[in-house]
Amino acid sequence: MKKACKHDLPALVFLFALLMLWQLGAMRMDAAYILPTPLQILQKLWELREPLFTVHLPATMLVTLVGLAISLALGLGLAVLMDARPFFQKAIYPVVVASQTIPTTAIAPLFVLWFGYEIWSKVLVTVLITFFPITITVYDGLQSAKLEMAELLLTYGASKRDIFLKIKVPCTLPYFFSAIKMAIPMSIIGAAIGEWLGAQSGLGYFSRRMMTQLDGAGVFAPIVLLSAVAMLAVALVATLEKKLVRWRGEF
């Protein structure tokens, strides 16, 4: 614990300095409707804790989790397919890359028209944003499996399934965790963008509503909450990764 604190000290000092700068700058500017101080935001977070934590945070988390689950299933499936058959790699890879050139925020309002104000329009935004890094990173992981390891197992009489389970899966695990760590904040952003454009609940929706009321601290409060949740989730995944993947960069 002590070691961790020492390790994070420079980051904490820098963050504190930035917040101080923000606090002083905002106080000097004295226009809370466009730039509230960090203290005002915290105060607002406390005042609005009930709707934020009981209604809007669960709504955003639902969209995030459903979107992330779909992205994972889609990304893993496509990556395995591309790794197994060069034909699929040739067919799918360019389309996956091209999908990233779609300006998601620009077409997201269309999703609201197609899927309404239910969660699916937001889920689609989340999936569009996150399935690409998951697919590409996991595919790279599968491709990183050493040929000589597979050859060794082949001399033992291994089947394709043996090679997949005993080499490809463990080789991919570090990449998989990198993909998840990237996808979590992106999926939360995706959910918030979706809600911003059209929703009945959620932190993105709440933030936008506060904007119409010229409540600067109210706009920032859900954003701060979103960031905190994303950081917590990434930290949890990183802890799990440390326990499960101890061989990163060893071969």
Added chain:
Amino acid sequence: MSILRFDHVSYQYPGEAFNTVDDLSFQVEPGSFHCIIGVSGCGKSTIFRMINGLLQPKSGVIEVNSAPIGEQTHYCGYMPQKDLLFPWRTVGENLALPLEIQRKCSKAEQSERIDAALEEVGLQGCRNKRPDELSGGMRQRAAFARTMLTGSDLLLLDEPFSALDYFTRISMCEWLLGQWQKHKKTILFITHDVEEAIFLSSSVLVVERTPIRALREIKVPLEYPRTRQDLTRPQIVELRERLVELLRKQVSV
């Protein structure tokens, strides 16, 4: 009866203009220890990769225990230059790999055999260690134990000690000879170290040129067990110089 027989075997790599192995015939007696020696890139490993089934000959037949290798599985144990211990598995789990793939014995039996193999190579107590906790020599011994667990009588060792430092390599060679004498396996050992080849093998198989059309067999006039001092005998020093000359000719070509 031979344990391994090459009968007019040829191999050509895709895109190459000529055969790397061309109409090669030779055989190996059971329980013998042969080193295949040749300069880098001469095609020594191609011979191994055909025996272990990773490459398919263009023509000819390879037999192990008088049956074509295409009709058999688990007929040879292969140990490559790198130890290839999987970093995500403990030492014991690495040794379990051939047993898991062969699916011939129960978990309990696997565990017993792994313990016995670890003890055999002096790594008792290392079962739950991770490969990165072992020294270079220990890793090679673990890899050798894994090769032994394939249960095959024919072992193909492809420069297994070349990445080790000189003194560890000497110890490993002595240790390997002890293992060979104890288990009476047939060992084919690829090396480009003349001294190592003489110390280990009953006869050295020299790859003189590529394409490989023949392996020149040169007997080593030494009895087992051997010591490092044996290498200072005049006829062994002479043999070493002869082998060096044979190989240097290939480099100058």
